[in-house]
Amino acid sequence: MKKTIITFLVFVSGIAGALQLNAQNDMIIQGMRIIPQSYYSNPAFIPQCRWHIGMPMLSSFYIGGGHNGFNAKNVISVNALDSVELDIESMIGSLKNHNYVSFEMNEELLSFGFKIKDKHYINFAATERAFARISYPKDLIEFAFYGNGALLDQTLDIGNFRVSENHYREFAFGYSYVYDKTWTFGARAKILFGMSNVNTRRTDVTLHTESEFFDITATSDILVNSNEIDNMTDTSEDYEFDAGRYIGLTSNMGLGFDFGATYKFDDKITFALSVLDLGYISWKSNPMNLTSKNSDGSFTYDGVDISEFMEMGADSFMQNLADTLIDIFEVDTTYDKYRTSLNTRIHASAFYKVTQKDHISALLRMHFYDRKVHPSFSLAYMRKFGDIWHVTGTYSITNRNYANFGIGWSLKLGPAQFYILTDNIFGPLIWNRYTWLEEKEDEFGATYFETQKLTIPRNWKYMNFHFGMNFVFGCKPPKDLVPILE
């Protein structure tokens, strides 16, 4: 059992760590203007090359994930006696009220862009986007470990498991305009087609134990919307998932917008600001809503009424109690269309050109979801090795983690450009290995022990990879190109 628990903790901290906190793109890309996809972090960032055509299906593939809760190293350590110790208190100490596990994957199907007279830039991209985010409350872990008796007079948010899954197809049309030598503006309009969605609007389940008589009050208010998730409730054997219909879905339309601007302060310093993913998707195809029948449902258990118990008998008393709980907390299923907002981001960045080949930059990103602002910060240094090879190193603070070192490079061989980027190179590279003996039976029924191993990143709270291939033309910048980065 203890191994099961330990393995679970390791898995949660490790595997969940493979998922990124925020549904967001990498931060490292914005300084690498040689890569056309840097345009997506600010539509005023006109790429360095005059033309680009993305390699269909391979121009940009992004996968990332994160977990801002605990790491395996928070939980498992080796003591002075060379024994492994499990430190639940440390694990709880590393949690915040709401902890997120998330995953994102973007696949660019097709993209191209081109400049017109160095004043205008046109971009088109078709992208398949998918992300999932699950939040879990610290209160639940504390409740399980410390018990309600240690958390008297506190309202424990034990049910706040929020799930946000979103898969949609994006057709983006971008236009950038160099207004003058200091200002550049850009915008992208995006038509969105939703594929599937799970959106937890409310999962407010609380538990409160008061200190005088230990009365326990539970409340519940749930609203979960979903779309194209038939199999959540359809348990009939003849149900078959129609992949063709799913891929061709156009019923769930939405709109999105990106806005951006850059301001060239002087020859060395440039500021930039962008607002990304303002928009929504209306989910109309096959929606399903799980909602509390009684949104103010509350039940207080304050002890057994002996006279009622004696009068009703144990069976009837328990049945009556169960009926009461069902009345209060029953969840209803409806099939109404609904709308979800995109997770809007604001990027504020500054660039400093140290030399023609050495650039440094800073990025403050604010990500809005769950009615909260989730900030990240990144510092980057980029070195150009001619127009062939650009290398960038970053330091980021994100996911409540202060040790994220990223690296990225782009290599241009003729018109073919290859790039690979990550915001956290060390996280997935430094591993811990967990081994144990597991009893098994051979084909003759004899038992033997086999060493099992689990190797997971030591501190993998935030990780992403972004790579792709473009065909780029006209990348050598004219000396008077604005803005100043090139």
Added chain:
Amino acid sequence: MKLKTMLAAGFLALATFFMASCVKEEFDMDTVTATNWDPNVAAPLINSSLSLWDVMNDYDSTDLLVVDSNQFVYLVYEDTVYSESAENLIPVADQSMNYTDNLVLGTVSGDYTFDYDYNFDFALGGGMELDSMILKAGTLSMAMNSDLSYPATIEMTIPGSTLNGAPFAVTLNYSGSGSSTTAPLSGGRLVFDNSVVDNRLAVHFKVTVHGNGSANNATFANFNMNLNGLAFKFLYGYLGQFNLSMNNDTIGIRVYNNNLTGTVNWEDPRLYINVFNGWGLPIRTTIDYMEAIRTNNPPASVIISGAGIPNPWDINYPTAVGSVSTSSFFLDKNNSNIDAALNITPQRILALVSGATNPNGNVVKNFVEDVSRMAVEAKLELPFYGTANGFVMQDTFDISFGEDLSHVDWIMFKLYTNNMFPVDGTIQVYFCDSLNNRLDSLLNPVDQALLSAVPGPAPDYKVTSPVAKTVSQTIGGSRIGNLENTKKIVVTAWLDTYNGGTQLVKIYSYYKLDVRLSAQAQLKFNSSELE
């Protein structure tokens, strides 16, 4: 320079690749040391607002709490101490008749008729003189023994009596000595002639001989008649003098069943004796004695006496069939010592009563129906008005807290009471093994859990506001082991009415005792124990 830079970048890429295989720490999970998990759980257990009905339910679920118009509460115990039906009181035995006469008869051709008349005297006890009896069951058996060679027909009739509405007649076909017949008596009405001998029936036999001319030399005729299994529907006449067995009946006072010691002074107790008589005959009873008996330790008894007890007591009787007459008397503290008798907290009251029918002899006609009854009911009425001092109640329950409480560090019980009853109470729970040896107690030291509410002024003594009290106790350390061995708990309550039982109080139906019991436990687990 360019080459240098390229080399540096290449080194960085190589280092990145190399680091991909870097395992910084290895953990042998088979060496995991035990990890403690010490949750603390708390929950309410009981939350009740108990009325007097709830409090009394455990002891007196079959008894009656009565509320008057002022919401004042009475405890009423009612028992039927005697109940008898007439058919059980007056049995009618089997009756028989046998007569032999000379029969001198030679050779006969054709029918020849002759008659016999007899008296059938019923043997009934108690000096009974019946005028009539209606039967609901019974069988008549009739036989003839004779040396008569011819067949004959014998018709037996009882003048004045009827069988199912027709004149009472039964026919016997004689074919040889020992010929017999039977007839059911249900629906028969026998009318007796008491002019010469009590309970006499006149019986007439008409014998018709069917001669065929063959040789015959008859010399005698014997008639035998039996009435068996007689059960009456109705009796009329003088039913005689019978003793009524009414001894050794008791009224149980279950409120005291769990009482150990102490006194309860009921200020106005009343004992009612009611007789419901459906028999149409005079009855005189004698109450030999009544006694309040305490069977719990220490045993005690008080004989109930006083001018209120009528001795002898002539019971009223009905004058029409189907009606019931009632006779009553009651005892209170003004006409008896019933209050003193109840002060010993008796578990029962014993009544020794004897009785007899027709105490003045045959001076009035009686009647009884088979189902008519006489019942004696006793009702003890205890208004909740008085005092109690040192009243100790105790009850035992089987319980198990579990065989292994090693995961429990401590348990804290918290008891809150909000009491509107004018009663102080100290409650202790003893944890005992299967042999009732006390292992531990819940409250150590003992603490008063119930504070009396303050009664108002006479004559109503009404409480206007309850009094709250909270008692808590933590059981931990070695005491947890005592809980493991506990198989029974003994709950003992020491109760005094307000001010140490020195002031009169009254209990009203709206009084409540709010009880809240909560528990908090510190648990301790070790991950190695979770295998």
